[in-house]
Every structure is written in structure tokens, then in C-alpha cells.
Amino acid sequence: MKATAKAHPNIALVKYWGKRNERLILPHQSSLSVTLGPLAVTTTVEFEAARGDDEVSINGKVAQGGERERVVALLQLVRREAKARGLGAPGRARMTSAGDFPAAAGLASSAAAFAALAVAARAAAGLKRDVKTESTLARQGSGSACRSIEGGFVRWNKGTRADGRDSYGEQLFDAAHWPELRLLVGMVSREEKEVKSRDGMRGTVKTSPYYPAWAKDADLEVKRIVPFIKRRDLEAVGEVAERNAWRMHATAFAANPPLCYLKPETLSVIQACAQLRKQGVGVWFTLDAGPNPVLLTSQRDEAAVAKVLTAHGASEIVRCHPGGDAQLIGSPASVGR
Ligand code: 2P0
Numbered sequence: 001m002k003a004t005a006k007a008h009p010n011i012a013l014v015k016y017w018g019k020r021n022e023r024l025i026l027p028h029q030s031s032l033s034v035t036l037g038p039l040a041v042t043t044t045v046e047f048e049a050a051r052g053d054d055e056v057s058i059n060g061k062v063a064q065g066g067e068r069e070r071v072v073a074l075l076q077l078v079r080r081e082a083k084a085r086g087l088g089a090p091g092r093a094r095m096t097s098a099g100d101f102p103a104a105a106g107l108a109s110s111a112a113a114f115a116a117l118a119v120a121a122r123a124a125a126g127l128k129r130d131v132k133t134e135s136t137l138a139r140q141g142s143g144s145a146c147r148s149i150e151g152g153f154v155r156w157n158k159g160t161r162a163d164g165r166d167s168y169g170e171q172l173f174d175a176a177h178w179p180e181l182r183l184l185v186g187m188v189s190r191e192e193k194e195v196k197s198r199d200g201m202r203g204t205v206k207t208s209p210y211y212p213a214w215a216k217d218a219d220l221e222v223k224r225i226v227p228f229i230k231r232r233d234l235e236a237v238g239e240v241a242e243r244n245a246w247r248m249h250a251t252a253f254a255a256n257p258p259l260c261y262l263k264p265e266t267l268s269v270i271q272a273c274a275q276l277r278k279q280g281v282g283v284w285f286t287l288d289a290g291p292n293p294v295l296l297t298s299q300r301d302e303a304a305v306a307k308v309l310t311a312h313g314a315s316e317i318v319r320c321h322p323g324g325d326a327q328l329i330g331s332p333a334s335v336g337r
Contacts, residue, residue: 001090002046003123007115007326009107010035010147011183011294013241013286014221015248016156017214018205024164025143027156028205029218032225033144035151035175036183037323039101041109043116045075045124047090054093058113059103071095074114074141075121081133082125090125101318107185108197108288114141115148119326129328135168151175151324153229155222175322178232180299182321184306186314188265189291197289200252200259207256214251218244238284238296245287252289263291265313272308281305 016031056063056071063071075093083089097116099109118138123129131149139146139156147154150171159167195203205211221244228236252259270293273285283297283305297305306317 001124003120004044004329005116005119005326006040006042006329007112007148008035008037008040008323009112014218014225014244016143017248018201025139026164026167027158028215030156030158030222032155032222033147034153035323036320041099041112041116043097043120045120046094047124048092050091052092057096059098070141074117077137078121078125087126108144110142111144111148114138114145115326123328132168149326152177152322175324178322182297182299182302184295185292185318186269186309187292187316188313189263193290195259200289204252204255208251208254210251210254214247234282234298241286242284261289261291266291266293268312269293272312276308
């Protein structure tokens with residue numbers, strides 16, 4: 001009744017921003033991301049037979065409050081599934097989780113964490129691997145986590161059902177499809193953001209007059225970017241990623257109160273990107289709900305891009321490439337699709 005799983009974070013090229021159902025974490029629009037290796041979160045879950053309070057430890061600290069409750073809620077969903085499948089409901093759980101990348105990078109560590117938790121908890125309960133069920137489960141911990149069950153390029157299909165069963169991540173191309181793609185996170189700020197993504201997107205849905213246009217456009221951009229990824233066209237992918245990031249942030253700027261995640265250094269890097277392109281370097285930016293830009297480039301131009309990031313105030317650069325599936329550690333890496 002014990003299992004360990006490892007999952008990578010992901011960066012969206014077409015972003016998720018806004019829920020139609022807060023409890024089930026169902027989005028207004030589809031989104032598409034690339035899973036980020038080599039960064040990973042590793043999570044162990046052990047179920048005991050006895051009932052009692054779950055023990056939750058994250059990065060060496062006992063989790064409290066909302067952080068703990070989100071984990072406990074997911075463990076409860078696993079118990080319910082195990083019971084429904086006649087495996088008997090497992091008792092209290094001991095869960096430990098640790099990430100190997102700086103939380104301040106602004107990469108959603110919660111995506112990797114809930115993906116690893118979904119895989120480890122189901123396995124510890126004796127359930128067979130099933131990526132669709134794992135993705136649906138991970139989504140209920142943190143929306144973007146549904147895109148970290150599988151590696152490579154993953155589309156989160158928004159779905160239309162009220163129960164969320166058709167809202168999960170689906171791999172379109174695996175990590176081996178585009179191994180020379182590079183994603184460099186430039187850490188221009190380590191400050192904790194004032195408005196968490198969850199609250200920021202809620203405020204945007206409620207108050208931004210641009211929200212309906214955002215959601216409609218993002219769905220179209222998901223469709224547009226797929227053939228560009230298929231033919232590994234960095235310029236076409238980069239252009240969609242940049243304009244989608246601008247549109248997500250524009251929608252957030254227009255909220256009441258306005259929401260701005262950018263810092264002066266963020267704009268400085270974005271402008272440097274445009275300059276680099278004029279010099280023949282293939283580089284485009286994307287930006288999550290935080291100030292640290294993520295630059296899309298190729299293995300060939302990686303060194304030139306890193307140099308410019310440092311020159312524009314990045315205190316650290318986190319270098320990533322397309323990563324693989326979430327995996328159970330210490331057991332055959334068979335993934336049910
Ligand atoms: C994304 N972000 O598509 C977007 C872009 C941030 C900006 O998904 O409330 O941590 O747990 O579903 O998944 C961050 O939001 O939010 C996010 P919840 P989550 O990657």
C-alpha cells in the first residue's frame with residue numbers, strides 16, 4: 001500500500017485562465033502545454049489499514065491549512081474510487097512530496113505535485129495506471145496538473161460535461177517529437193506574487209470585460225498551434241505563444257482591481273527577445289501568472305539566449321526541454337492509455 005511517483009511541471013503555450021466550475025476545476029477554454037524536463041516533483045503515498053488523519057509533508061515541512069486540505073481532498077477521491085472498484089477503502093495516508101526546482105521560478109510546482117500525487121495515490125490504493133483517470137483526478141487538485149500526467153505536448157480538452165469527466169489532458173506529441181526545443185526560465189524576481197493564480201483568474205472571469213473574447217480566442221489558438229508543433233516550426237509556435245501570453249495578461253490588466261504580474265525586468269527581457277530576433281536568433285517568450293519570462297528557443301541558440309537573460313537581470317536561469325510522462329518509481333513504467 002505504498003507507491004512513489006515522479007512528474008514534471010509544464011508551461012502552457014496557450015494558457016488556461018478562468019474556471020467555469022470552481023469546485024471541480026473545469027476551465028472555460030482548452031489549453032496546450034509542453035511538459036518540462038528535467039525538473040520534477042517526487043511524491044510517496046502510503047496507505048494504512050487504520051482510519052485517522054492523513055499526514056502531509058511538502059518539501060520537508062508539515063503542510064497546514066488550505067495546502068493540506070487540497071491534498072486530503074484528492075486522497076479522499078482515491079479512496080472513493082478504490083471502494084467503488086471493490087478494493088476496499090484505504091485508511092489514513094502518509095504523504096511526502098519534494099520538488100527539485102526553485103519554487104520562486106514561478107513554474108507551477110502544483111502542476112507537477114498534483115500529477116505525482118494522483119499517480120502515487122492511485123497506485124498505493126492498488127488501482128491500475130490509467131492516464132485519463134489520473135489526469136481527471138490531478139485536475140481536481142490543480143487545473144494545470146492534468147497536463148503533467150503525460151509528457152511532450154499535451155492539450156487540456158475543456159470538455160462540456162457538468163461532471164468534468166471529459167475535461168482532461170491528452171498527449172498530442174511525445175517528448176521525442178521535438179528534443180531540440182529549449183525553454184529557459186529567466187528568474188528576474190524571487191518575490192512571492194501578491195495575487196495567486198487561483199484568485200487572479202477568479203477576479204478576471206468576474207470583472208474583466210475582455211474575458212469572453214479571451215476564452216473564445218484561446219480555443220481557436222489551441223487549434224491553430226497544433227499543426228505548427230507537428231511540423232516543429234519554432235517561429236510559428238513562438239508567435240502563437242507570445243500573442244496568447246499578451247492576451248492572457250491583457251485580459252487580467254482589464255480586471256477590477258487590475259491585475260499586473262509583470263515587473264520592469266520582465267518587459268526588458270521581452271524587448272531584448274525582439275532585438276535578438278532581428279539579429280537572427282530564434283527566440284520567443286511566454287509568461288505565466290508571474291514576472292519570470294520563459295523563453296522558447298532551440299538547442300542551437302540556447303547559449304546566446306542565456307547570455308541576454310543574464311544581461312537583463314535574470315539572477316538564475318532554469319534550462320528545460322520537453323519532458324516525459326509521470327512515472328511510478330520502482331515498478332515497470334507501463335502507462336495505460
Ligand atoms: C496555465 N496558469 O495554463 C496558466 C497560465 C498560470 C498562467 O494554470 O486554481 O495553479 O489550481 O486550477 O493550475 C496556474 O493555475 O490554478 C495556471 P488552479 P493553477 O498554466
